[in-house]
Amino acid sequence: MTELKSNSTKFDNLVEIHDMSFYRGARPIYKNMNLTVPKGKIIAIMGPSGIGKTTLLKLIGGQLKPQSGKILFDGENIPTLSRSRLYEVRKRMSMLFQSGALFTDLTVFENVAYPLREHLNLPEPVLRNLVLMKLQSVGLRGAANLMPSELSGGMARRAALARAIALDPDLIMFDEPFAGQDPISMGVIVKLIAEINQSLGLTCIVVTHDVNEVLSIADYAYIVAEKHIIAGGTSEELRQNDDMRVKQFLEGLADGPVPFHYPAEDYLTDLSRGIS
Amino acid sequence: MSRKIEIMVGFFMIIAICSILFLCFRVTDVSTFSQNSTYRVYAIFDNVGGLKARSPIKIGGVVIGRIANITLKNYKPYVTMDIDANYDRIPSNSSLSIKTSGLLGEQFIAISLGIAKSSENELDIEDAQDRGINEDPSVNFEEKIPDYFEEGFVIHNTSPAMVIEDLIGQFLFSSGNAKDKKA
Amino acid sequence: MLNILARIGQSGINFIALFGQAGIMLFGALVGKPEFKKQFPLWVKQFYFVGVQSLTIIVVSGLFIGMVLALQGYFILTTFSAEASLGMLVALALLRELGPVVAGLLFAGRAGSALTAEIGLMKATEQLSSMEMMAVDPLRRIIAPRFWAGFFCLPFLTAIFIAVGILGGALVGVDWKGIDSGFFWSSIQNNVDWWHDTVNCFIKSFAFSIAATWIALFNGYNSLPTSEGISKATTSTVVYSSLVILGLDFILTSLMFS
Numbered sequence: 197m198t199e200l201k202s203n204s205t206k207f208d209n210l211v212e213i214h215d216m217s218f219y220r221g222a223r224p225i226y227k228n229m230n231l232t233v234p235k236g237k238i239i240a241i242m243g244p245s246g247i248g249k250t251t252l253l254k255l256i257g258g259q260l261k262p263q264s265g266k267i268l269f270d271g272e273n274i275p276t277l278s279r280s281r282l283y284e285v286r287k288r289m290s291m292l293f294q295s296g297a298l299f300t301d302l303t304v305f306e307n308v309a310y311p312l313r314e315h316l317n318l319p320e321p322v323l324r325n326l327v328l329m330k331l332q333s334v335g336l337r338g339a340a341n342l343m344p345s346e347l348s349g350g351m352a353r354r355a356a357l358a359r360a361i362a363l364d365p366d367l368i369m370f371d372e373p374f375a376g377q378d379p380i381s382m383g384v385i386v387k388l389i390a391e392i393n394q395s396l397g398l399t400c401i402v403v404t405h406d407v408n409e410v411l412s413i414a415d416y417a418y419i420v421a422e423k424h425i426i427a428g429g430t431s432e433e434l435r436q437n438d439d440m441r442v443k444q445f446l447e448g449l450a451d452g453p454v455p456f457h458y459p460a461e462d463y464l465t466d467l468s469r470g471i472s
Numbered sequence: 473m474s475r476k477i478e479i480m481v482g483f484f485m486i487i488a489i490c491s492i493l494f495l496c497f498r499v500t501d502v503s504t505f506s507q508n509s510t511y512r513v514y515a516i517f518d519n520v521g522g523l524k525a526r527s528p529i530k531i532g533g534v535v536i537g538r539i540a541n542i543t544l545k546n547y548k549p550y551v552t553m554d555i556d557a558n559y560d561r562i563p564s565n566s567s568l569s570i571k572t573s574g575l576l577g578e579q580f581i582a583i584s585l586g587i588a589k590s591s592e593n594e595l596d597i598e599d600a601q602d603r604g605i606n607e608d609p610s611v612n613f614e615e616k617i618p619d620y621f622e623e624g625f626v627i628h629n630t631s632p633a634m635v636i637e638d639l640i641g642q643f644l645f646s647s648g649n650a651k652d653k654k655a
Numbered sequence: 656m657l658n659i660l661a662r663i664g665q666s667g668i669n670f671i672a673l674f675g676q677a678g679i680m681l682f683g684a685l686v687g688k689p690e691f692k693k694q695f696p697l698w699v700k701q702f703y704f705v706g707v708q709s710l711t712i713i714v715v716s717g718l719f720i721g722m723v724l725a726l727q728g729y730f731i732l733t734t735f736s737a738e739a740s741l742g743m744l745v746a747l748a749l750l751r752e753l754g755p756v757v758a759g760l761l762f763a764g765r766a767g768s769a770l771t772a773e774i775g776l777m778k779a780t781e782q783l784s785s786m787e788m789m790a791v792d793p794l795r796r797i798i799a800p801r802f803w804a805g806f807f808c809l810p811f812l813t814a815i816f817i818a819v820g821i822l823g824g825a826l827v828g829v830d831w832k833g834i835d836s837g838f839f840w841s842s843i844q845n846n847v848d849w850w851h852d853t854v855n856c857f858i859k860s861f862a863f864s865i866a867a868t869w870i871a872l873f874n875g876y877n878s879l880p881t882s883e884g885i886s887k888a889t890t891s892t893v894v895y896s897s898l899v900i901l902g903l904d905f906i907l908t909s910l911m912f913s
Contacts, residue, residue: 257788286790297785311789314693363789373902474696484707491818496838499746499821499851526851583726612788 208233209268210399212258212368216265218248218255224252228265229424233367238400240391243420244445244454249403250294252420253369256401257291258282270366279303287315289367294375296356298344304331305340310361314332315363330358350381358386367399368392372408382406386413407446419445421454485617487570510554515568515581520549521569521633522579523589529553529581531562539581553581555621563588564622570633579633588619662703677873684872688829694800701804705766708729709812711767713758717816720757721823724748728824729832738832742839743846745824750852750862751912754817756904759863763896764810766873770801771892774875775885783876798872817856855911864905 211233218226224247241250241267254260258274262399269285269419277285289469290311299308308327312318318326331337334354344352353373360368370389374382387456393400393468404410411431418428419442427434434442444452460466520542537555544550565586572579598616606642618625721763728744777783783793821843829836871892878888883896 254784259784259787283792285792286788289788291785293781293785293786297781299782311791312886314789314791324804359789474700478699480707481699481702482809484702484710487710488706488814493820494818495750495814495853496849499750499817499843500847500853502839526848561703 208235209233210270211339212268215264216262216267218262224423231418231425233399235399236397237415238402238413240328240414240417241401241403241420242405242407242417248422249420250371253291253371253403256369257289259299269328287363288365290360290365291369292360292371292373294358294372298352298356300344304336304342304355306360307355311359325391330362334358336397350377353385370400370402372404373402375377382409385411389413509557511557513553513555513621513625513627515551515553515627515630516631517549517551517632519632520551521570521635527578527580529555531583560620564611564618564620565629569627569631638651677869679838680794680798680873680876681869684794684802687795689891693716696732698803701800702808705804705806706811707781709762709765712761712865713812713816714819716761717819718755718823721745721820722827725824733882738844741828741834744775745819746843746847747852749817749820750847750856752814753855755863756814758816759867759900760808760897760905762812763867763900766805767892767896768889770871771889772885774872775878775888778878779880779885792844798876801872806864810857813860848870859904859907862907863900866899867901870896870899888900896906
C-alpha cells in the first residue's frame with residue numbers, strides 16, 4: 197500500500213483526460229474533451245441531467261472505452277491497459293454509485309468487509325476492527341448487523357461510502373451523491389466528503405447537479421454541456437462567469453441557451469392542423 | 473442462516489445420490505453394467521425379417537447377448553452379435569434362427585445348441601472346460617473350425633426369419649394352384 | 656423483397672452477435688485459475704437457491720406424473736392384458752423422455768427465471784458495476800457459481816424426479832391396481848438398459864442443464880437495467896430455455912435412439 201502511495205506522487209494530476217471522444221452508437225456523448233483532476237482536491241463536475249456525467253465516471257473507471265483520446269490515471273492510460281493491470285489500477289480507485297449499490301444479500305458489515313476479504317488476507321479480528329473503524333467514520337457502527345433493505349436512502353449511501361473507502365483508495369468518484377436526499381442527510385454527506393478529503397487526503401470527483409452543496413466544498417468545478425467542458429474554475433470564478441450557458445445552469449433559469457421547449461415544428465401550424 | 477443452508481444442501485445431495493443409486497440398482501439390472509465382458513460373433517442370414525440392432529439373443533428363452541448391428545455383406549444380411557463372455561461354451565455347430573416373441577412381439581435370435589465336437593471325442597465336457605480351447609494341442613487338427621463360439625467366429629448355420637406376409641402369400645398361391653388343378 | 660432479405664440478414668447477424676456475447680460471458684466466467692477457497696461458500700449458497708428450492712416442485716410433479724402415467728398405461732395395457740409391463744412403460748417413459756424434459760422445463764421455470772431476475776436486478780441496482788469497480792470480476796463471483804450450481808443441480812433434480820415418478824407409478828400400479836410387485840419391478844429391470852437408457856438420460860439432462868442455465872444467466876446479464884427490461888428478460892428466459900430444451904431433446908433423441 198505504501199509503495200502505491202509513493203508511486204502516486206510522480207504526477208501532480210491524478211486523472212487527466214486528453215482529446216477524448218466517446219460515442220454511444222452513432223450518438224456522440226463527448227467530443228474532444230479535456231479534463232484534469234489535481235491530486236488531493238475535490239473536483240465537482242456539474243451539468244444538466246442526461247448529459248453523460250455518469251458515463252464520464254465509467255470511462256475513468258475503465259468500464260467503458262472511448263473511441264479516441266487518452267484517459268490517464270496516475271500516468272497510466274486506462275483504455276489501453278490489459279485486463280489484469282486494469283483490475284490492479286481499480287484497487288486504487290473506488291466509486292460511490294447513485295443507488296449505493298450495496299449487495300442486498302449481505303449485511304452492512306459484510307458489505308464493507310467484502311473488498312477487504314476479496315483483496316487482502318486479513319485475520320478475522322483485524323478485519324473486524326478495520327470494518328468497524330470504517331463504519332464509525334460514517335456514523336453507522338450501530339447499524340453493522342442490519343440488512344441493506346432496512347436502511348434509509350441516506351444511510352445506504354453512507355454505508356456504501358464506508359465500503360468505498362475500505363481499501364484506502366487514491367480516488368473516489370461520487371455519482372450524484374446528493375440526489376433524492378433530505379436536507380439532513382445531504383448535509384451529512386457533504387460533511388463526509390469534506391472530511392474524507394481532508395483527513396485521508398483522498399482525491400474526490402463529485403458528479404452532481406446540486407450546485408450549492410457541491411460548490412461549498414469543491415476546490416474546483418467543471419460544467420459539462422454540449423459534449424465537452426464549457427467552463428471550469430473555483431466556485432467564485434464560476435459565479436462570475438458571463439457565459440449564458442453557465443449562468444443558466446448555476447442560477448437555474450427555465451429558459452436560455454438550453455431551451456425550455458423540446459425541438460418541435462412551428463406551434464401554430466401544429467395546432468391549425470387539427471382544425472382544418 | 474449459513475448453517476441452515478449448508479444442512480439443506482447436504483440433505484439435497486443425499487436425496488440426489490439416493491435417487492441415482494435407486495436408478496442404478498433398482499431400476500437398471502446391475503448385470504448390464506459390465507459392458508466389456510462380451511465377445512463378438514457374426515452370422516449370415518438369408519433374411520433377417522424385423523430384426524433390429526439391440527434385439528436379444530436367447531438360448532432356451534434366456535437372454536445371453538444382444539445384436540450390435542446389421543449390415544449387408546455380399547448382398548446377404550450380416551449380423552454382428554455381442555454375447556456375454558460367461559457363455560463361452562456354445563458349440564460351434566449350433567444353429568441360429570429368428571423367432572418372434574408372442575404373436576406380435578419383437579423378433580430375436582434363438583440359438584439351438586448343437587453337440588460339442590470335443591464331447592464326441594474321448595474328452596469329456598468337464599475336462600474340456602478346464603482347458604483353454606486354443607491352447608489345447610489335441611484339437612489342432614480341426615484348427616479352421618473351433619469347437620465353441622469365440623471372438624470373430626462366423627456362423628453360416630442359420631435359418632431365415634419367417635415373414636408372415638410371405639407365408640400367407642405362399643398359402644394363397646398354393647391353394648389357388650389347387651383350385652386350378654381341380655378345374 | 657430486398658428489404659425482407661436485409662431484415663433476415665440483420666436478425667441473423669444479431670443472433671450470431673448475441674451468441675458470441677453469451678459465449679464470451681461464459682468463457683470469462685469459467686476460464687481462469689480456480690479459487691476453491693473463495694468459491695466454495697458461494698457454490699453452497701447457489702446450490703441452495705438453485706437446487707434445494709426447486710426440490711418441492713420437482714418431487715410433487717414427479718410423483719403426479721408417475722402416478723398419472725401408470726394410471727393411463729394401466730387402462731391401455733389392460734385392453735391387451737399386458738398390465739404386467741406397466742413398470743417397463745413407466746420407467747422407460749420417464750427415463751427416456753419425460754424425466755429429463757419435464758425436469759428441465761420445470762427447472763427453467765423455477766430456477767432459470769429466478770437467476771435471470773436476480774442478476775438483472777443486480778445489474779439494475781449497479782451491484783455488478785460496483786463489484787467491477789472494486790476490482791472484483793462479477794463474471795467469476797456472480798456468474799460462475801450460479802452456472803456450476805445449475806449445471807449439477809438439474810441432473811440431480813432429474814434423478815430425483817425419475818425416482819419419485821417410478822415410485823409413484825409403483826404406488827398406483829402395485830398398491831392400487833394390484834399388479835404383482837414382482838412383475839412390476841422385474842419388467843423394469845429386464846427392459847431398462849444401463850447404457851442405452853440411464854446414461855443417455857443423464858447425457859440429455861446435462862445438455863439441458865447447460866442450455867437452461869446459460870440462457871438464464873445471459874438473459875440476466877444482458878438485460879436492460881429497467882423494470883421492464885428485467886421482466887422481458889425473465890420471460891424470454893422461460894420461453895427460450897423451454898424451446899431450446901425441446902429442440903435439443905429431439906436432436907439428442909434422434910441421435911441416441913436411431
